[in-house]
Amino acid sequence: MVKKSLFEQELVTGMQRELRKQASTETPDLAKAAECLHAALEIFEEAGLRSQANALLKLMEKIAAERKTKAVERLIDIGELMRAGATSRDIRGMQSGDLPSRARVMLAAHGAGLWSDHELRKFFGSQYMSKEDAEQFLDPNRNFGKMWEWMQNPTQPVDPANPQPGETITMSPVPKSQFTPRPGDEIEFKSIAAKHRKPKRPDKIHEESRFYLRNLADHGTMLTDDDLSAALDAEIADALNAETADELAANYSEDDWSKWEEMAGQESHSVDDVDLFDFNVSEDVLEVDEQNLPEDFEEEIH
């Protein structure tokens, strides 16, 4: 008699051992086994062991015949392409025949690593481009892209800032909205006159004129800064008891100087304000006798 408990125990132990064995073992490397067989076959052939070599060859053929796997064709997903870097604009451009878009899509498809060259070639057909070609086309150091753009429109200027003869320049009109102010808009007017233009007011005496007028009143002449240190005329020097204009200026009192400093602080003065100069501004009237006018220029000369 076989003890039931012992039999059950043996079954449990055996199953446990098998399960542990399956769990611990790694996936067998069949490729390595095939390599081993191939290496052994070569050694047998070198050693002249024909029968063993033939037996190994038959065994390998048998394994290959049994393990034929059917290739599963994977569909190329647009989402995968876009995840790999292609944009929807590139895909649309590729459909319309744009070469740079085609290169970008093909580079993304190659870079995804999900499809073999054969699969990509089969899917894209005539639009297929190898990875090397796509990289070369998109390489900024090469000029394939620029050449393609030029071929699309040869008359377009290569450098818009420097158009060459034969190139076409297009200009768009300035929109009217720039000139037509709308309600609520602020309008700014800019003067087209020169920045340092001095207003010409005949009734005003300005800084420069006042300087000369003061010299004229003090020294009898419109002296400049250089003239002040220059020697005066002998007769004038005797009359004023001063060799130079500077010496003459030194003879004035402090009250006179403060009065002039007040005047220098003001921007402009009307002719009426300059009462210390004792100038009489009179209007000259040009009288023309119409009866005695010469008939022509020659008669006037003679």
Added chain:
Amino acid sequence: MFKRGSAENEIFQAMEKNLVSNQVETKHGFNKLAKAADLLNTAAAIFDQAGMREEADGVTEVLQDLANSLKVNNG
């Protein structure tokens, strides 16, 4: 000081040993055959591990055949 006769004798023995082993390897190829046997053993173990009993048996038969042929040649 080394004994000159002893050194010469040692060199002679080493060279002779090397020549004999080369001749044996050239004639029989023991090292290569041993390597081939190791390779076949590895392949059989992999097949056995993968549950490919038939292939493992086929490799084992080749190994047995090799052993028999070597036994006949040396005998």
